[in-house]
Amino acid sequence: MSLAFIRGGVIGLGAALIMAGCSDPPVVTADATIDLTVVDDGASEAAPPPPPVDAASPPEPAEVRVGDPTPVPLVPPYEPAPRDRKRMNIDQLWATVDRVTGGVHWIDATGEDALVEKASLLGKPDFVDTTQEVDEPDLLFDKQLGDLARSVCVELMAKEQGSAPGDRVFLVHAAPTDTSSSAPSAIAENMRRVLLRFHGTYLTADSPELAPWLGLFDQLSQTDAPAPDPIQGWTGICVTLMSHPNFFTY
Amino acid sequence: MIHLRRVTLAAMCGALAFGTTGAQAEELAHCPQPSVAAEGHHYLRALSLDLRGVVPSVEEHDAVQLAGGVTDAVIDAYLDSPAFARQVARFHRSLLWNRVTDTALVHRRAVLTPTPFDTPNAPALYSRWRAGMLRGAQFVACLDEPATVDPATGQIATVWDADTGAFREGWLEVSPYWAPETTVKVCAFDASAVASAADGVSCKSREGLLRAQCGCGPALSWCVTSETEQVMRDALGAAVDTLVEKVIAADQPYTDLFLSNVSYFNGPLAHYWYHVAQRYDLYPAHSEMLSVGLLADIDYTSDTWVPVEQGPQHTGVLTSAVYLLRFTSNRRRARRYFEAFLGQPFVPPSGGLDIDAAAPAEPDLTKKDGCKYCHAILDPSAEHWGRWTQFGMQYLQPETHPPCRADCLACAYEGGCSQDCISNYVTQGVLSKESVFFGWLKPYQFNVEAALLDALAAEAEATKVVCEPQLVAQSELDHIELGPKILVKRTVVDGRLARGAVTNVIRWLVGTATNPDDGPWIDALAQAFATSGYDYKVLVRSVVTSERYRRVQ
Structure with a gap:
C-alpha cells in the first residue's frame, strides 16, 4: 500500500466527517455518567435483588458537552526522508584503502592492481557497455572485499614490522611485540586509533564498545605456541575492520 | 532494491569472518541503527x-x-579542494557518458600495425591498408631486415618477392612522437617523411594517404598505432572531465559547462587535431571552430591541459567531440540533454500511445500519430545540433553548407549524390511531403513556412522548386543556426536547468x-542555486x- 494511498484515505475520512457535520470531534467530559445496569441471572444468591426497572421513568441522561475545537492536521507535516547508507564506489574504496594503509594495495598474481582490474566486475561503469554504477553491497562485493582485506592486511603488517615507529600507520601506539598482558594500555590506545582510522568511530578509553575488539585481538593472537602472536592478532583485526560494514558504507 | 541492500547488509553484519566467533561477530557488528x-x-x-x-x-x-563537531570551515575546505572538482567531474561522467572506445578517429590507412614477421626479432610497424599501393600486394609488409637507402637520391631499395608477389623494402629505425627517446622499427615506405607528393598534394592530407610517395611524416606524426589512437580517444573524454573540473575549481557559473566556448587540450589531443585529424575527412578540424595552429606547440607527451577558445557556436560539453561521437544522432544528443540535465525522459504514457492505423502516411514525426508524443518536443530540440554532422563531429560551416544546395537538389532527382549530400542534405524521400525538401540541409526539413508548403508541393513535381532560404522563418533559422546554446539558455530562463x-x-x-x-525543498534549492549565480x-x-x-x- 503506498503512502499516497494511505494519505488519500486519511484525507477522505476527514472529508467524510466534515461532510457529515462532524468537523469538530465530540469531547466527553469528566463528569459524564455511564449506566452500568447488571441483569440478575440467579447465579449469585448473595447479591441483593436489583430495583425494578420502571420503563415509564428512564434514568436521567448523562450530561455531554462539546469541547473547544482543536485543529488537527489531516496530513502529517513534511519530514525529510533519511538517506540510505551508501556503499563506497570502487574509486572511493581504492583511495580509502590507500589512505588507511599508507599506500598498500591489492596486487594480483600478475602484478596488477586487482581493484583496478576488477573495477568493472564490482560495479564501476565503463560508459560504453555499462552506464549505471552498481553500489549494492552484494555477496560478490563481500567476497572480493574479503580477498582484498586478507591480501592488504598481511602486506600491511609485514610492512609495519619493517618500518621505524614514526613511519608506521597501523601500529602507531603499540609496538609489534606488545600484547594485552605486556602493554594493555598501548593495545587499547592503538585499537581506538585504528577504529577511528578505518571506521571513523571515536571511542573514549572507557567505552564499552572497545572491549569486544580487545577480546577479539586476544583471541586472534593465540597460537599453538605458549606466547601470543600480536602480529597475527593485528592482522585479524585489520581484516575484520575492512570487512565490516562501517568500513565500506557511510 | 533498497530492501535487498538492507538484507545484504544485515547478513554481512552477522557474518564477519577471519576467525571471529559467532558471538564475537554479533558483538562487533554494530550495524547502523535506523x-x-x-x-x-x-x-x-x-x-x-x-x-x-x-x-x-x-x-x-x-x-x-x-572543535566538537564538523565546522563550516571544514565543509568549505572540502568544497574548495581540487578533489571536490574531481568528484564533480566523476559524477558528470555518469550524466555525459564521455567515453568512446571503438570509434575510428583516423582513416585506417593511417594506422600502423606490427608486421607479422616469422622471426624472433621485434616486429616493425606498417600500414596494412596501404601495402597494396606501396608494394603491389595487399597486406604485405616489408622484409625483416634494415632498409637500404641510396644516400644520393634517397631512393629505397626493394627486392622482388615471388612468394608474396610484392616488391619489398626493409625497415628503418625511427624515434616516434609517442616515445621520442626510443626508436621503433618501421617499414621504410611507411616511415617516409616527405612533405608532399610529386603532384603537389600534401602528404599530411587525406589525399596524401593515396600517394605512394607519402608516409607517416616526421617522427611518424601523421599516423597512429592502436595504442596511441586509444590514448587520443581517452583524451577526448578526459577533456570534458577537465572542463568540468576547471569550471568548478574556478567558481564559474555552472551554466558555463554548457555555454562556454573554451575547450581543453593535452598533448595527445593537440597532436590528434594538429597532425592526424586532417587525414580523415569525417572529422576535419575547421579553422573557424578550432584554430589548430594554436595547438602546434603542444607536444604529444605533455599532460598539461591548455585552454583554447573555439568558435562562438561551440556549446561547452554539448558540442564537445566526445559528446558528438558518443551520441551520434541529433535526436540522441538532444535526448541526452533532456534526460540527464533536465530530468525529462522521453517515455510513452502508461496507457500507451494512440495510433490511428487508417491515417494517411505522415513523414513528419512531430505530426505523426504516436510518434508526435515525443517527437513534437524532441525533433525541434534536435535541430539545434543541425550544424554538426551526425555519426561524426564536423561543424558544417554556413559557407560550405548553406541551408540548401543546388547540387544536392539536382542529384536527388538525377542520382550520383556525393557523400556530403547524402549525409547532410535531404536527397531521399518517397512522399511529396518529403521530396519538396530535396536539397535542404536536413534540420530544415519540415521547417519551411507552413503557408508555402502546399504551393511548393504542388510545384515540386513539375518544376523541381529550387530551395529558398527566405522561405524559412527567422525563428527557425535561429533555432538551427545558433546551435544548442539557444536550447540551454531557454532552459536556464524557465528554471529547468537549475531544477x-x-x-x-x-x-x-x-x-x-x-x-x-x-517539491518545495527542490524548488527552494533551485531558487537559491539560480540566485547564487549557479x-x-x-x-x-x-x-x-x-x-x-x-x-x-
Missing part, C-alpha cells in the same frame, strides 16, 4: 567520501574532536530518488548540510 542523524566523526566521514572521494585522515578526525541540477545533486549525495513531498558549491553545500543528508538509515 535513521540516525550523522554527527561528528561519521558526518565528517560521509562528507569526506562524497566531496573528496576518500576517508578523512586521523588528524582531521582529531580536529573535529577538538535538473538540484535533482542530480540530490541523487548523487542523498542517493535516493526524490519524491513528490520534496554556484555549484553553494548548491552542494545546501544539500550536505540538510537534514535529508545528515539523517542516515
Whole structure:
C-alpha cells in the first residue's frame, strides 16, 4: 500500500466527517455518567435483588458537552526522508584503502592492481557497455572485499614490522611485540586509533564498545605456541575492520 | 532494491569472518541503527567520501574532536579542494557518458600495425591498408631486415618477392612522437617523411594517404598505432572531465559547462587535431571552430591541459567531440540533454500511445500519430545540433553548407549524390511531403513556412522548386543556426536547468530518488542555486548540510 494511498484515505475520512457535520470531534467530559445496569441471572444468591426497572421513568441522561475545537492536521507535516547508507564506489574504496594503509594495495598474481582490474566486475561503469554504477553491497562485493582485506592486511603488517615507529600507520601506539598482558594500555590506545582510522568511530578509553575488539585481538593472537602472536592478532583485526560494514558504507 | 541492500547488509553484519566467533561477530557488528542523524566523526566521514572521494585522515578526525563537531570551515575546505572538482567531474561522467572506445578517429590507412614477421626479432610497424599501393600486394609488409637507402637520391631499395608477389623494402629505425627517446622499427615506405607528393598534394592530407610517395611524416606524426589512437580517444573524454573540473575549481557559473566556448587540450589531443585529424575527412578540424595552429606547440607527451577558445557556436560539453561521437544522432544528443540535465525522459504514457492505423502516411514525426508524443518536443530540440554532422563531429560551416544546395537538389532527382549530400542534405524521400525538401540541409526539413508548403508541393513535381532560404522563418533559422546554446539558455530562463541540477545533486549525495513531498525543498534549492549565480558549491553545500543528508538509515 503506498503512502499516497494511505494519505488519500486519511484525507477522505476527514472529508467524510466534515461532510457529515462532524468537523469538530465530540469531547466527553469528566463528569459524564455511564449506566452500568447488571441483569440478575440467579447465579449469585448473595447479591441483593436489583430495583425494578420502571420503563415509564428512564434514568436521567448523562450530561455531554462539546469541547473547544482543536485543529488537527489531516496530513502529517513534511519530514525529510533519511538517506540510505551508501556503499563506497570502487574509486572511493581504492583511495580509502590507500589512505588507511599508507599506500598498500591489492596486487594480483600478475602484478596488477586487482581493484583496478576488477573495477568493472564490482560495479564501476565503463560508459560504453555499462552506464549505471552498481553500489549494492552484494555477496560478490563481500567476497572480493574479503580477498582484498586478507591480501592488504598481511602486506600491511609485514610492512609495519619493517618500518621505524614514526613511519608506521597501523601500529602507531603499540609496538609489534606488545600484547594485552605486556602493554594493555598501548593495545587499547592503538585499537581506538585504528577504529577511528578505518571506521571513523571515536571511542573514549572507557567505552564499552572497545572491549569486544580487545577480546577479539586476544583471541586472534593465540597460537599453538605458549606466547601470543600480536602480529597475527593485528592482522585479524585489520581484516575484520575492512570487512565490516562501517568500513565500506557511510 | 533498497530492501535487498538492507538484507545484504544485515547478513554481512552477522557474518564477519577471519576467525571471529559467532558471538564475537554479533558483538562487533554494530550495524547502523535506523535513521540516525550523522554527527561528528561519521558526518565528517560521509562528507569526506562524497566531496573528496576518500576517508578523512586521523588528524582531521582529531580536529573535529577538538572543535566538537564538523565546522563550516571544514565543509568549505572540502568544497574548495581540487578533489571536490574531481568528484564533480566523476559524477558528470555518469550524466555525459564521455567515453568512446571503438570509434575510428583516423582513416585506417593511417594506422600502423606490427608486421607479422616469422622471426624472433621485434616486429616493425606498417600500414596494412596501404601495402597494396606501396608494394603491389595487399597486406604485405616489408622484409625483416634494415632498409637500404641510396644516400644520393634517397631512393629505397626493394627486392622482388615471388612468394608474396610484392616488391619489398626493409625497415628503418625511427624515434616516434609517442616515445621520442626510443626508436621503433618501421617499414621504410611507411616511415617516409616527405612533405608532399610529386603532384603537389600534401602528404599530411587525406589525399596524401593515396600517394605512394607519402608516409607517416616526421617522427611518424601523421599516423597512429592502436595504442596511441586509444590514448587520443581517452583524451577526448578526459577533456570534458577537465572542463568540468576547471569550471568548478574556478567558481564559474555552472551554466558555463554548457555555454562556454573554451575547450581543453593535452598533448595527445593537440597532436590528434594538429597532425592526424586532417587525414580523415569525417572529422576535419575547421579553422573557424578550432584554430589548430594554436595547438602546434603542444607536444604529444605533455599532460598539461591548455585552454583554447573555439568558435562562438561551440556549446561547452554539448558540442564537445566526445559528446558528438558518443551520441551520434541529433535526436540522441538532444535526448541526452533532456534526460540527464533536465530530468525529462522521453517515455510513452502508461496507457500507451494512440495510433490511428487508417491515417494517411505522415513523414513528419512531430505530426505523426504516436510518434508526435515525443517527437513534437524532441525533433525541434534536435535541430539545434543541425550544424554538426551526425555519426561524426564536423561543424558544417554556413559557407560550405548553406541551408540548401543546388547540387544536392539536382542529384536527388538525377542520382550520383556525393557523400556530403547524402549525409547532410535531404536527397531521399518517397512522399511529396518529403521530396519538396530535396536539397535542404536536413534540420530544415519540415521547417519551411507552413503557408508555402502546399504551393511548393504542388510545384515540386513539375518544376523541381529550387530551395529558398527566405522561405524559412527567422525563428527557425535561429533555432538551427545558433546551435544548442539557444536550447540551454531557454532552459536556464524557465528554471529547468537549475531544477535538473538540484535533482542530480540530490541523487548523487542523498542517493535516493526524490519524491513528490520534496517539491518545495527542490524548488527552494533551485531558487537559491539560480540566485547564487549557479554556484555549484553553494548548491552542494545546501544539500550536505540538510537534514535529508545528515539523517542516515
